[in-house]
Structures are given as C-alpha cells and as structure tokens.
Amino acid sequence: MSDITQKSLTEIVRLIKKKEIKSLEITESFVKNINNGKKLNSFITNCTEDALNKAKKFDKSPNLETLLPGIPIAVKDLFCTQNVKTTAGSKMLENFVPNYESTITSNLWNEGAFLLGKLNCDEYAMGSSNETSYFGNVINPIAENTVPGGSSGGSASALAANLTPTTIGTDTGGSIRQPASFTGTVGLKPTYGLCSRWGIVAFASSLDQAGPMTKTVEDCSLMLEAMASFDIKDSTSINKKKEKYSKNLTDNIKGLRIGIPKEYRIDGMSKEVDELWKNGKKLLKDSGAEIVDISLPNTKYALPAYYIVAPAEASSNLARYDGVKYGFRSTKDNNLTEMYEHTRAEGFGDEVKRRILIGTYVLSSGYYDAYYLKAQKVRQLIKNDFDQSFKKVDAILTPSTPTSAFKIGEKKDDPISMYLNDIFTVPVNLAGIPAISLPAGTDSNNYPLGLQLIGRPLDEQKLLNIAYAIEKKVNFTQSLNKWWEK
C-alpha cells in the first residue's frame, strides 16, 4: 500500500472500516515518521510504545462502529491526559502528571482513538510562533528556518509533516487558525461553548476554545463531530443535540450570501494575500454564492481590547501556580511570600510574565474601569458588528493572517509586531463565534496562505460546507522535501 501517513483521516478510517488495514500498521507508520521527525521538535512527550500496545489491543477485537476506530492521535500538550505528563509548554508544569482526562480527549478515546503523544506549544498557549515554549522552538515543515505559528505550533507542524493523522489545538485569539494557515492545514475554532473546556490548562476562560486541526475539510467535520458535546463539568458548555457534521457535509452552497468586510483590507497587506482573498471571492461566486460588501467598523479595536481581556483573565487563572500543590517550586524559600515570588520568577517564561503583569495592572485598584470595563464595552461593540452583518450574510470571508510563515527570531523581540499576527483572528474569539482557516494558495516563496470563513454562532455546518466548496476548487497540495529526515 502507498504511504498511509499521507492519506486523509477520512480515508484511513474508511480503509480500517473495510478491514483493508489494521490499526497496528497505521500506528507503526506514524511512529516511524515521529522517530524520523525529531528535528521538527513538535513532540514534548512521546507515547509511541503505549500507542502500539493499544493498536494491538484494538486489532484483537475491533469495534468499527465508532467515528475514529483504531486511530492514533497526538494532541496539544494543553489537554490533561490521565497518567501522561501535561506541561502546557512550561517549566512550571514540566513534571505535572494529571489524575484525570480532559473531556475532549475522553471524547476522542470513546470514539476509538488513542494517544500517540503530546505536542509542543507556546507556554500556556501564549504566543503566535511557538517560540515561547520552555521545550524549544517548533519548526515548520515547509522550510527549516520558519516558525509554524502558534500557539498550537507543535500540532500544526506534526500534522503537516504526517507525524499524526489529525490533531487538536486550542484557540484563544487565533492559536488554531494561524498555525493552520502557516502550515497549509485546516483549523477550526468552534463556537464558544461547543467543545468542553474541562481539563484544558486555562489561559483566558471567556475566549479559550478547543478545535480540530486536520488535513482536509472532511476530516475537520469528522473530528468536530467526535469532539463536540455538552459537558456538565464546564459551566459554559452549550446544551444542544449532537450534530452529524461529516454526514451532512456538502459543497452545494448555491444562494448563500458571503460578506467581504472592508476593514480587513489593512495597510501594508501584501499583494499576494490580497490576490488570495480576491481568488476566494471568485471561487465562491463560481460555486453559486453571492458576494456582499459589508462593514465591521470596530475591527481595529479588537486587538487592543483582546490585550486587556486575555491578560486579565490569564493573570487570574495563573495565580494558581504557587509551588504548593503541584508544579515547579523554587528552592529559594526563606519565607512563604519569597517562595511564591521565586517559584513564579523561575517557573514562568518572559511572555507569560509580560501577560501576567499586564493583566495584574489592568485589574489593579483604580484602573479597572479605564481598562477592563472599557475593553468589555469594546467587546460588545465588536459582537454587535458581527450581529448586524449576519442579518445580511450567511458567512464572512477574510484572509487568515496578514502574512505567510515568518522566520524564526524575526519578531521575537517586538511584542506588538508579534501580536499583529492575530489581527484577523482575534475578533472572532471576542465575539464567541466560529471560524475556519483552510489553505487556499501560496506566496512567492511557495509558503502556504490561508483563507478564513467566519460564521454565526453554532453554524459550523455551513462554515464547513463553504470551506469544502472552496477546497474542491482550490485543490491545494503541498509537496514537502522532508528536510527533517535528512
């Protein structure tokens, strides 16, 4: 059989259901790629031995009635996995072994999948290039000197290099969609509340949302179906019936109205990204959709508002890392306060400290109204913009990122220019609505570029359908020279 690791998840599931391949063969193929792919630094913890045992066990009495029968999956190291180290990319949690399993990973295992490993990410998911991880940079398989994006950089890199058939990430301001765009893969940020947050290391609780990262839109629909569930353990989980996204997937999008927001045409946007966007419009028109010009007037305020809301929530969530119950603890502990101060100074990296300090400042006495309350009001305006637009259109088309993957080190010392990467993705998190990024072209370096589709709350099916229609017309393929195996 041709290389199984290059196939889509949907195709692998089909082969296993037809009994044309065993779980062990699949798992062995991915394990081989993982062993050859160390230069990418996409894995923090390797579970290959355990995975091979699980594959053998599956093959003995295969249950083929599930969505992901016998499929090995590596996941972002932000999802707690029972008895398997969960680090969040931080020294603080270098030796943390959870006693429980996150709801999302439980859902995957209940559908027949098993754990292949834990994937590198920016520390506590704070970053857009995977350069803030305590466990080192992740490299983008498209070129040896490029970042994979972040924070789900390890997930995107491992997926694009065929080290895992599919993966999951989390998206607080673009952490699924931006790395998907940088690596030529598909990434979906679901509606806030569709996927349970229980057992995910918290960053900014009103924005965090888990979602699938896959090679194709069809795979994305299958994974979302497996992941989404109502969860009593997440107080913001939405109680709704499960949907059959993969069964209902169609590229018939005739008559749908797609909005093009003029505010996303930012100063200095490259010609290539502009062309990509124009081409997306054309493909949608060719598919029978109607293109409508719209306005989201408060777009430019989304990023500044995000850099109040997200750090504020982070400073509060990360207060729990005090060196007492779990995690790293400094040996400089003359008294309790000093122990806290040194534990947090030595355990957190620079970007995490920066954000905790921003958050502490905006929530501190006397500044709450000027910053946090102001940001919540701006958040309302951004949500209103989307609400108004969705009276006129079914979905919105934008580029996923202002540029393609950049060089390692290029933006590391300039926080603002790093933050600007998420300019097209952040508004979606503030409004709690779903969005998908899919590869739709390349730039002059042959680096992938993504298009983003934004939808109404809980309208994931329509987003997947529109993405499916674009995907069929774009026919994006990427041939990587596997430099990391040399």
Add this chain to the structure above:
Amino acid sequence: MSIDKDTVKHISKLARISLDDKKIDSLTKDLSLIFKFIEQLNELNTDKVEPLSSILNEPFRSRKDEINDGKIREKILENSPQKSEEFFVVPKVIE
C-alpha cells in the same frame, strides 16, 4: 500612558513575581509600548455601551456543592513538590 519602573515593581509585587533590575528595565519598555497600543481604545466613545461579560445568552450553571474527593489523595499528593504524610508543606508562616 507610559509605564515607569516603580509601577512595574508594584505590579510584580502584586503578581508575586520576583524581578531583577535588568528584567524590570526590559519589562518597563515592553509594557509602555503595549499600553500605548492598548490606549487606542480611548478614541472610542463607549459611554452608552453595556459591557459584555459573557457571550452566552444563558446564565452560568452551577452544580451542587457536594464532597466528591475521588478518593485519590495519594495520587494528588504525588504532584506536590513538597509533602509530609497527607499534607502539603510550605515554608513556616508563624514563629
């Protein structure tokens, strides 16, 4: 507004993160740039806007407050950097 060194020292104290002088300098610079960026929001008049604190239409659910310790005390303690019998150990707080 620009952030000065004393402010950085003050908030690092609140956040319980010890910083040396070099770190204070670099964070003062970074935070000043970031707050200059954030303060674009002041261009917007939001006097009549209600703050958005939750994007969900329904109120948060709460569960019953019942003891459910899972009977895994030993396992929980295994993750502690310093423990003694069934206790977490911290530096002495009373003389």
